[in-house]
Amino acid sequence: MWKPKGPRNYVKRIVRKVRQKRASFLGEEIYWWNNRSYARSYNPFFSFGLYQAGFGTSILDALQRIAKPRQIMRLLEDGAGEGVFLGELKQRLSAIGISTETTALSLASNEKLSEKKKSGKIDNIRIGNAEFFIPAKPFDAIFSLYGSINYADPGIQKEHLLKFAHSLKRNGLMLVGLDIELPGFRVSFLDEITRAFEKQGFFARFYKYSEDRSEKRTLPHWILIVKRLK
Numbered sequence: 001m002w003k004p005k006g007p008r009n010y011v012k013r014i015v016r017k018v019r020q021k022r023a024s025f026l027g028e029e030i031y032w033w034n035n036r037s038y039a040r041s042y043n044p045f046f047s048f049g050l051y052q053a054g055f056g057t058s059i060l061d062a063l064q065r066i067a068k069p070r071q072i073m074r075l076l077e078d079g080a081g082e083g084v085f086l087g088e089l090k091q092r093l094s095a096i097g098i099s100t101e102t103t104a105l106s107l108a109s110n111e112k113l114s115e116k117k118k119s120g121k122i123d124n125i126r127i128g129n130a131e132f133f134i135p136a137k138p139f140d141a142i143f144s145l146y147g148s149i150n151y152a153d154p155g156i157q158k159e160h161l162l163k164f165a166h167s168l169k170r171n172g173l174m175l176v177g178l179d180i181e182l183p184g185f186r187v188s189f190l191d192e193i194t195r196a197f198e199k200q201g202f203f204a205r206f207y208k209y210s211e212d213r214s215e216k217r218t219l220p221h222w223i224l225i226v227k228r229l230k
Contacts, residue, residue, distance in 0.1 A: 006135045006166030010159045014131050017155055022089035035199050038088045041219060042145055046175045055173065060092060063141060066171050072099045073140045076165070078130050079147030080122075082112040086143075087121035098121035103139075105130055109150070115210055135167045138196040142174040144169065146220060158190075158193055161224075165202055168228040177220030190222070203227040 018121045038059070047058045056062030068071055073093065077086045083104050090100050103124040104113060126133060129146035142164055152160045165174055190206045197204030207223045 007163045010163035011132060011134055013159045014126060017159070037084055038092065042089075042139055042143070043083050044145075045145065045177065045209060045219050046223060048209060049175070049205075049225045051224045052207050053203070053205055053227075055225065055227065060096070061088070061112070061177075062173060063093065063098070065094070066140060067098050072101050074101045074103075074169075075134075076103045076105060076135070076139045076142045076167070077103045077147075077148075078142065078144035080106050080113065080125075081127075083108060083116040083122050085145070087116050090121065090123075093183065103135075105133055105147075110191045131156065135147070135162075136194060138169040138172065139167055140172050142172075142176075144174075144176045146177055146179070149176060150220070154189075157189060158196055161193055162196060162200070165197065165200075165226050165228065168226075170228055172185060172228045172230060174224070174226040174228075176224040176226070177222040178222040178224060195225075201230040205230055 037148075043059050047056070050056045050059070050062045056065055060188060063073065075086070077091065078085075080086055083163055086102050086104055090102050093100050101124070102122045103125045104117075104122050106113060107129065108128070109127050110126070113122075113125060117125050131152065149157060149160055161176070162175075168174060194204050194206065204224065204226045207225065209221055211218060
């Protein structure tokens with residue numbers, strides 16, 4: 001039986017740093033509107049990194065590769081906004097025979113997100129600071145297009161990402177967008193986090209999303225692709 005020891009340990013480290021005033025919580029989140037869909041934003045962005053990493057040509061392709069027969073795929077989105085992407089992804093996977101349990105993690109609730117939960121388009125909603133989130137069960141994939149890592153204090157960014165990575169099943173994928181224009185971003189962080197991941201048994205690579213591919217700077221500048229190897 002999986003126990004959330006890894007994620008819990010990183011949450012403890014985050015809390016310790018905050019108490020020691022080495023970090024703080026910014027409590028911000030970009031609110032994604034309905035045009036931030038699978039086809040318009042998520043898939044073009046993340047498929048670029050997935051292809052470079054050799055994990056697939058699209059989000060669906062990558063998830064099909066790690067899906068296990070007759071098992072429910074557990075998916076988490078950090079910074080889910082109105083739940084547009086997560087609801088759409090659930091529908092697309094269902095169409096190819098993959099059952100899912102989806103969880104939307106958001107700093108604050110909103111009416112459209114709640115409506116998707118009521119209609120069954122998403123399964124679970126978790127409200128609050130993502131830094132404190134500890135899953136009851138591990139996930140097959142975690143998505144964060146413009147999520148909480150972009151607003152986490154620099155003092156806890158590494159622990160925050162590692163907390164999410166340790167919430168993955170073996171062979172699970174984590175896809176994260178990072179924006180270099182947001183407060184606290186450090187270029188040195190890219191090498192630092194890559195080394196930390198690889199030391200703990202993860203594949204981790206950053207890929208720059210070139211501006212000619214970006215949606216007029218409405219998408220992050222960097223893609224982080226993580227796979228849990230053991």
